[in-house]
Amino acid sequence: MRVSTSQTYQRSLSLMSNLSAKADLQQSQIASGKKVMAPSDDPGAYRQLAGIKRAEAGDQAYAANVETAQGILEQSDDTLGNIEAQLQRATELFTNAGNDTLSPSDRDTIGKELDSIRDTLFALANTRDSRGQPLFGGATGDLPFTKAPDGTITYVSSGEPAGIPIGDQTVIQVGVTGDRAFASGSSDIFAVIAAFTTALGSGGDIRAAASTAAAGTSEALVNVTLAHASVGARGTRLEMVADQLGYAATARDDARSKVEDVDLAATISEFQQTLTVLQATQASFTKLTALSLFDYLR
Structure with a gap:
């Protein structure tokens, strides 16, 4: 009888301990809304959640990069767009300057405006982005254009700038190097404008100089337009990548x-059932422990 009573005590204690632990877990799940909070809760589910969190962290970094790139x-x-506007204005001035009816004062005014346009283009060509990197620079990260004491403007960068990672083993170039954009060969707009203003000031064959300058500017405009289109295409690609990252985030x-998430209604119901069983077990155990040896002998 002593062994039987001891075993009964142990079974009751074990049952109450298990029920109490189950009730504590259910209560924690109800409070947190999570059913997996530690590896011991569900090792397989915990590993799956860890994988989801790693993927989420990676994609969040890529999403931030996409936003930066955009x-x-x-x-x-x-x-x-500003460069295109400046080039178009320069073309108008070349045409106007070739008019034989213009006075020397008018031509001087045109020359000064062209010098201002050249300075504006120089500043635009050395624009820095939100990271402090030049928009039209190369691999070094230095400003792409320099101006010599005599006013000569030269492209000094080389190579391609580093791309921005937007996915696993996927990067995107967000800049256009200045030599491709508006400073290559006969379309070097800085040289084109400088040559024309020199001719304008010397009083030579302005009509021929204007024709040459207009041709160079037209070629430069083509280069800028192509660069503009390339930027637009990359912007469209980034929109698609952003959408894909959004879909992946929703799926994850x-x-x-x-x-991970708890079915709150079901867990509350199970918690109430666990408490009911626990209370009944505690009541039975209390009665059992109150029994004396006399109670057994009666």
Whole structure:
């Protein structure tokens, strides 16, 4: 009888301990809304959640990079638009300067405006992005254009700038190097404008100089337009990547919810049942421990 009573005590104690632990877990799940909070809760589910969190962290970094890249491309788009406007104005001035009816004073005014346009283009060509990197620079990260004491403007960068990671083993270039954009060969707009203003001031064949300058500016405009289109295409690509990252985030959130989130109504119901069983077990154990040896002998 002593052995039997001892075993009964032990079974009751073990049952109450298990029920109490179960009630504590259910209560924690109800409070947190999570059913997996530690590896011991569900090792397989915990590993799955860890994988989801790693993927989420990686994609969040890529999403931040996409946002940065989009901002830089928007800045490039605006800057290239300003450059196009300056080139178009320069073309108008070349045409006007070739008019034989203009006075020397008018030509002087045109020359001064062209010098201002050249300075504006120089500043635009050395624009820095939100990271402090030149929009039209090369691999070194230095300003791409320099101006010599005599006013000569030269492209000094080389190579391609580092791309921005936007996915696993995927990077995107957000800049256009200055030599490709508006400073290559006969379309070097800085040289084109400088040559024309020199001719304008010397009083030579302005009509021929204006024709040459207009041709060079037209070629430069083609280069800028191509760079502008390239920026737009990359912006479209980034929109697609951003959408894909958004879809992946939604899918991961659904997967995480299925593994981790508690069915609150069901868990509350189970918690109430656990408490009921625990209370009944505690009541039975109390009665059992109150039994004396006399109670057994009666």
